[in-house]
Amino acid sequence: MATGRLSIDLSAIVANWQALSALARVDSAPVVKADAYGLGIAPVARALANAGARTFFVAYAEEGQALRRALGPGPQINVLSGHMDGDARAIGEASLTPMLNSVDQLMRHLESLPGQPFGIQLDTGMNRLGMEWSEWAAVAEIALAQAPVLLMSHLACADEADHPMNAYQLDLFRQMTDGLNVPRSLAATGGILLGPDYHFDLVRPGVGLFGGLPFEHARPVVRLDLPVIQFRDLQPGEVAGYGNTWQATRPSRLATVSAGYADGILRSASHKLTLWHGDTPIPAVGRVSMDLIIADVTDLAEDPQALTLLGPQQTVDQLAQAAGTIGYEVLTSLGPRYARSHVE
Numbered sequence: 001m002a003t004g005r006l007s008i009d010l011s012a013i014v015a016n017w018q019a020l021s022a023l024a025r026v027d028s029a030p031v032v033k034a035d036a037y038g039l040g041i042a043p044v045a046r047a048l049a050n051a052g053a054r055t056f057f058v059a060y061a062e063e064g065q066a067l068r069r070a071l072g073p074g075p076q077i078n079v080l081s082g083h084m085d086g087d088a089r090a091i092g093e094a095s096l097t098p099m100l101n102s103v104d105q106l107m108r109h110l111e112s113l114p115g116q117p118f119g120i121q122l123d124t125g126m127n128r129l130g131m132e133w134s135e136w137a138a139v140a141e142i143a144l145a146q147a148p149v150l151l152m153s154h155l156a157c158a159d160e161a162d163h164p165m166n167a168y169q170l171d172l173f174r175q176m177t178d179g180l181n182v183p184r185s186l187a188a189t190g191g192i193l194l195g196p197d198y199h200f201d202l203v204r205p206g207v208g209l210f211g212g213l214p215f216e217h218a219r220p221v222v223r224l225d226l227p228v229i230q231f232r233d234l235q236p237g238e239v240a241g242y243g244n245t246w247q248a249t250r251p252s253r254l255a256t257v258s259a260g261y262a263d264g265i266l267r268s269a270s271h272k273l274t275l276w277h278g279d280t281p282i283p284a285v286g287r288v289s290m291d292l293i294i295a296d297v298t299d300l301a302e303d304p305q306a307l308t309l310l311g312p313q314q315t316v317d318q319l320a321q322a323a324g325t326i327g328y329e330v331l332t333s334l335g336p337r338y339a340r341s342h343v344e
Contacts, residue, residue: 004226006338010047012219020205029055031206038332042070043342061090068094088112119150124169126156158190212327224310230256241286264333269323275307
């Protein structure tokens, strides 16, 4: 038995990509790493390719292989982790384009796959991936002689429009790349929303495709309905859930819902979680357990067969706020036990 029904609206993903692309007015390459943020890399990427996307980003070479199988020849597939040890076969056979992050990666790529396209990722202050200015200066002549397809960097604080780090990174990226005859990319979803100064030649929309902030005008993409598998009637003073952390203050009817933290509903949302029956909010009570959630349905006129966790009434970011995290984690944590469907 599935823990719930997870519906993924492919037309909404395409609409969000088109909306972000219209803001940028340059080439727009969807980021579909982590199985398209947990929503299914093959159906999501096919929908985007059918809508006109010709370049994609993934995190690892293995993801690139899966994407190539889904899309076939043609689209450019860029690998953000670069060319790691052991990646040569996957990169070569699947015709992937690694974004090289270090001098070692550059040399490995040129030695093992000479002539295979590549890009360069530059570190403009995030101190995570990419070549620092001194490293880039040391190998720029070698790299540029091999005609890289892209120079890119990544913004650390793009979801905070007024953060001074954005302007700092923009200025440093320009200093590292101005005058070079190579396409450039700096902006993911947040960077797109910062404005045209950050767009350069290519943007990389990611979480905004899937209904997440900072793209406030994104269309909702996911709906998650959870079945009710049992009801309980409690008298005042009775308790529910692990640790007896919730106590009835009135005659109450509780519904046990089939899903829990094993399915990506984080335990940290205990006592703060809201489910929905139509437009009626239903508070979850007690602790979220591994497979089950308890909800207080006392005020409903009839017993529900299912309750909605994600949908028009509650976005991934609203659920994330209840759990003290971000929408990215909610999306990528949605577990494999849901019955998934992709709808146009």
